[in-house]
Amino acid sequence: MIEVIVVEDYWEMSRKAAQIIARHVWDNPESVIGLATGSTPIGMYDELIKMFKHGLIDFSKTVTFNLDEYWPMKKSSPYSYHYYMRQYFFNHVNIKPENIHIPDGEVKWEDIDEHCSWYEDEIKSHGGIDVQVLGIGGGYYDADGRYIGGHIGFNEPGSPFNSRTRLVKLSEQTRSDNSRFFMRIEEVPYYAITMGIATIMEAREIILLASGEHKANSVREAVEGPLTNMVPASILQKHRNVKFIIDRGAASRLTQTIMPWLHGNVNWSLEVEKAYNGFENLITRALTLTSIKMGKEIMKIDLNDLATLKLEELAKFDLNELKRRVLEDLKSKVMDCDKTPRGRRILIFSPHPDDDVICVGVTMKILNDTGNDVRIAYMVSGNIAVRDNDIIEIANEISYNKEDLIENLKLGRIPIKTLMDLKAKVRMMEAINAAKTLGIDEGKIYFLRLPFYETGFIIKNPITEMDVNATIKVIEEVKPEIIIMPGEVDDPHGTHGKCIEIINKSLDKLNLRNEVDIWLYKGGWEEYMIYEANIIVPFNRELMNLKIEAIKKHKSQLTPLFQGLDPRPFWKRALDKNKFNGDILRRIGLIDTEYAELLKRQKTIM
Numbered sequence: 001m002i003e004v005i006v007v008e009d010y011w012e013m014s015r016k017a018a019q020i021i022a023r024h025v026w027d028n029p030e031s032v033i034g035l036a037t038g039s040t041p042i043g044m045y046d047e048l049i050k051m052f053k054h055g056l057i058d059f060s061k062t063v064t065f066n067l068d069e070y071w072p073m074k075k076s077s078p079y080s081y082h083y084y085m086r087q088y089f090f091n092h093v094n095i096k097p098e099n100i101h102i103p104d105g106e107v108k109w110e111d112i113d114e115h116c117s118w119y120e121d122e123i124k125s126h127g128g129i130d131v132q133v134l135g136i137g138g139g140y141y142d143a144d145g146r147y148i149g150g151h152i153g154f155n156e157p158g159s160p161f162n163s164r165t166r167l168v169k170l171s172e173q174t175r176s177d178n179s180r181f182f183m184r185i186e187e188v189p190y191y192a193i194t195m196g197i198a199t200i201m202e203a204r205e206i207i208l209l210a211s212g213e214h215k216a217n218s219v220r221e222a223v224e225g226p227l228t229n230m231v232p233a234s235i236l237q238k239h240r241n242v243k244f245i246i247d248r249g250a251a252s253r254l255t256q257t258i259m260p261w262l263h264g265n266v267n268w269s270l271e272v273e274k275a276y277n278g279f280e281n282l283i284t285r286a287l288t289l290t291s292i293k294m295g296k297e298i299m300k301i302d303l304n305d306l307a308t309l310k311l312e313e314l315a316k317f318d319l320n321e322l323k324r325r326v327l328e329d330l331k332s333k334v335m336d337c338d339k340t341p342r343g344r345r346i347l348i349f350s351p352h353p354d355d356d357v358i359c360v361g362v363t364m365k366i367l368n369d370t371g372n373d374v375r376i377a378y379m380v381s382g383n384i385a386v387r388d389n390d391i392i393e394i395a396n397e398i399s400y401n402k403e404d405l406i407e408n409l410k411l412g413r414i415p416i417k418t419l420m421d422l423k424a425k426v427r428m429m430e431a432i433n434a435a436k437t438l439g440i441d442e443g444k445i446y447f448l449r450l451p452f453y454e455t456g457f458i459i460k461n462p463i464t465e466m467d468v469n470a471t472i473k474v475i476e477e478v479k480p481e482i483i484i485m486p487g488e489v490d491d492p493h494g495t496h497g498k499c500i501e502i503i504n505k506s507l508d509k510l511n512l513r514n515e516v517d518i519w520l521y522k523g524g525w526e527e528y529m530i531y532e533a534n535i536i537v538p539f540n541r542e543l544m545n546l547k548i549e550a551i552k553k554h555k556s557q558l559t560p561l562f563q564g565l566d567p568r569p570f571w572k573r574a575l576d577k578n579k580f581n582g583d584i585l586r587r588i589g590l591i592d593t594e595y596a597e598l599l600k601r602q603k604t605i606m
Contacts, residue, residue, distance in 0.1 A: 002223050002236055003243045006251045010211045013245050014043025017133065017209055020243070021048060022057050024131050024205075029061040032123075034132030034200075035089075036067050036153075037081045040209050041133060045089040052093045059095045063126050065119075066102040067134070067153040068194035071112070071167060073105030079182055080105055103165070103193035116165040116193065123199070132203035136210050136218050136233050138177065140566035143576055150218040150231040152208075154194035157230045163196030176562050180494060183457040185561055197235055206242040208233070210250035213488070213526060219246055220253040258529075259289065261310060268313050275325055285531045286311055287326045288588065292530070297589030298327045330590050334536045335366070342371045347480035351499040352382045353431035353447075354554040357438070358570050359521045360484060361547035362539045362578075363597050365438040377446040377474045378431055379499045380453035386423035390556040398425055420456050424449065426556055434553035437546065446474050452498060463498055463505075471506040480516055483507075487520030487528075487600060518602040527577050530584055533598035538582065538591040548575060 007013050021044070024031040035041070051057045066081060075082040082102050090100060101122055107115045123129060139149010139157070148157045154168050169191055170178075179185040200206070210219050222233035223244060229235075236242045248257075256263040266282060274281035286309065291298045294305045301323060303315050314322065332339075346367055350356035356364060356376055368374040388409045395402040408414050414422075432442050450467045452460050475483075485503050486496050507513050519535060522528055551571040552558065558569055566573060581596040 002239075004223060004251070004254065004256070005243055005245045006254075006256075007245065007247055009247050010043055013209055013211055013247050014041075015047050016245050017041070017044040017207055018047035018051065020205075020207055021131065021133070022051055025057055025059065025062055028130070029058060030063065031130045032063045032065065032126045032128065034065050034067065034129040034195075034203055035085065036133045036135050036209075037084050038135050040135040040211055042088055044133070044209065049089065049092045059093045061099075062095055063099045064095060064101060065123055065126075065129060065195075067132075067200075068192050069103040069105045070189040071103075071105045071107070071191045071193050073189060075104075075106060079187065105189075105193065107193075112167045112193070116167070119165045119193075119195075120199065123202075129203040131205040131207065132200055134200070134206060134208040134233075136208055136215060136222065137174075138214055139218050139221070139231070140568075141217070143568075143572075146230065147217065147221045147225065148230050150222050150233040152197070152200060152233050152236075154192040155197050155200075155232045157232065159197055159229055159232050161201075161229055161235050162198050164199055165193065165195050167191055167193055173567060179458050179562065181459075183459055185458065197232060201235065201239055204241065206236060206239055208236065208242065208244045210244065210246040212247070213249040213252055215246075215250045216253040219244065219250050220255075224255060258285075259309065261286070261313075266313075268317070272317055272322070275322065275329070278329075283314075283322055284326050284329055286314070287323060288330070288531045291588040292584055295587055297587075298330075299323050299589060327589070330536075330588075333534045334538060334591060335363075336538075340366060340370050341482065344372045344481045345479055346372050346374045346482045346484065347475065347478045348374065348376045349379060349483065349485040349499065349503055350376060350431075351379050351486055351496045352385075353378045353427040354382075354434065354551065354557055354570065355486065355496075357434045357547065357550040357554075358574050359486075360537075360597055360599065361438060361550050361574070362543045362595075363484070363521075363537045363599065364440065365543065365546065366537065366539075368439050373444075374440055375444045375446065375478050375480075376431075376435060376440065377448055377471075378428075379448050379450050379471070379502070380495055381420075381424035381447070381449045382427040383420045383423035383454075384456070384458060385561045386426050386556050387561065388419075390426050391419075391422045393555070394426055394429060397429065398422065416456055420454070427554075430554040430556060434550040437550040437553055448474065450499075450502065452502075453495065460495070460498065463502055467502050468505045468509065471502050472509060475506055475510060475512070482517045482519060484519045484521060484599070486522070487602075488522040488526045520600045520602055522598070527581075528598045528600055530581070530588075530598070532600060534601050535599040536585065536591070537597040537599070538585065538593040539578075539595050539597070540593050541595070544575065544578060544595045547578075 007016060021033060069081045073080045077083060103119060104115055134152050137149055137151035139147055141147050156171055156174060175188045179188050182188050221231045222236060225231060225234055227234050227237060251257050260266060271282045275283040287298055287301060290301055290305050290309050293308060306312060306314055348356055348364060364374060392405055395405045428447055435445055448470050450470055452463050452467050455461055486500055488496060548571045551574060578595040578597060581598055582594045585591045585596055
């Protein structure tokens with residue numbers, strides 16, 4: 001049974017995890033601690049270091065075992081987990097070097113099996129692991145609705161539950177996901193040595209840390225989903241003492257968050273009052289989820305259906321009136337002909353040059369066709385996601401002799417800045433062609449090429465005033481009445497999150513938060529749930545085909561370098577998500593078209 005502890009934010013998660021580790025060391029100075037790497041546990045290590053510096057904890061007798069290490073990987077490499085652990089923890093506390101155990105990425109190929117057996121024996125010789133820290137990998141739902149993801153250590157989907165410490169081949173999805181820690185994807189190793197699932201399960205206590213909405217589906221499937229090795233973390237349901245310490249974002253897809261009435265008392269009278277007065281309420285969510293669960297239109301829900309989701313308390317209210325109001329509320333969110341804005345200045349921010357068409361391609365088309373002045377600002381160049389061969393494909397269009405270009409690329413004669421400029425040109429041309437497919441002219445497109453991104457490598461620069469000022473400049477030029485911007489921070493290298501931060505800083509500097517209507521979109525990596533969205537854009541097969549055509553104009557991204565965990569091409573992800581939205585909305589009696597895009601209005605200006 002997994003104990004789920006939901007905290008407010010990342011830092012509270014980190015403090016709580018550090019307190020559990022500290023308790024073990026206080027109770028037994030010779031505790032054996034299993035440690036993890038990645039971005040999630042850094043805050044926990046910071047908290048433990050603070051405790052040590054204040055004289056609150058002594059690690060001199062503590063023994064540690066790390067989950068994994070890349071192979072081959074030199075211990076001195078800044079990409080190694082040996083380096084990571086020194087940088088973020090070991091160099092700042094008094095753990096003795098002889099008590100530190102990390103798989104050896106320098107071991108010879110022929111000695112790997114022996115090394116893995118030795119690692120298992122070392123754990124046993126120290127009496128086993130007292131508490132093991134874990135993170136959890138992301139994942140995706142395939143076209144059949146099956147979730148694939150939620151890895152622990154480097155135990156990827158499909159790993160046997162009885163596996164032990166071993167060498168594993170990393171999937172291209174994992175290499176892509178982890179490439180954010182490397183300068184180039186070519187530098188990401190193809191193998192790693194990892195503790196096995198059975199090894200992890202032998203720890204006497206396990207704490208799993210997760211932060212952010214992008215981990216929410218993995219957390220849900222691990223806690224509430226079926227036991228399956230396609231979600232390795234689901235085996236933790238069988239552990240006798242496991243805690244998931246997660247922030248609100250990571251908890252956002254759990255039943256206790258989505259359907260709080262199953263886990264505590266809800267003041268339904270207050271929720272009904274909210275529904276009657278047009279405020280956000282649980283009635284809309286409850287009836288929407290019941291409709292989806294039962295496969296019925298909202299107006300056909302009966303008391304027996306409500307009982308399925310433990311909503312019997314709603315029987316004391318006028319159910320027909322509740323259904324009518326909920327349906328009216330949902331219909332008010334559908335952007336039909338009468339509700340489509342007209343004659344407005346609209347600025348769409350797209351972090352990468354293809355996020356706009358992938359996420360809101362049809363919305364862009366409809367807004368442009370109904371007399372709005374639609375402008376697009378592409379925030380970063382996306383040049384690191386372009387292969388050399390993609391430049392060759394456009395040689396004639398950029399006034400390069402194709403044979404000379406091939407030879408110069410092969411011999412490395414093109415300076416790195418020139419090469420990255422050429423790759424940026426590829427993305428620009430693709431974005432222009434995609435926008436034209438949707439009817440938006442090149443003259444309404446801005447390429448900001450924000451400086452934080454322009455390193456030539458995966459690792460990016462910090463945000464500076466130059467990034468904010470470039471964004472302010474386009475806002476001041478367009479003078480938008482509606483801004484459509486990303487609402488998801490989950491992309492392989494965190495570019496979306498940085499772009500959102502830059503947009504928000506720009507709006508704050510211009511004091512525009514109360515002056516513009518802000519629409520948020522997801523869809524490239526995550527998606528809003530039906531009851532979360534308050535702008536629903538239904539559309540037909542013809543528009544879906546046009547959207548796919550626009551996405552495919554980004555030829556360099558048809559087989560992307562940085563795909564994340566989901567192996568589907570971006571056009572297929574968009575098709576599946578838009579069709580899924582349409583299927584659900586038709587089932588509850590809200591629309592009669594096949595597809596839909598979902599957005600969330602952050603602020604409405606009258």
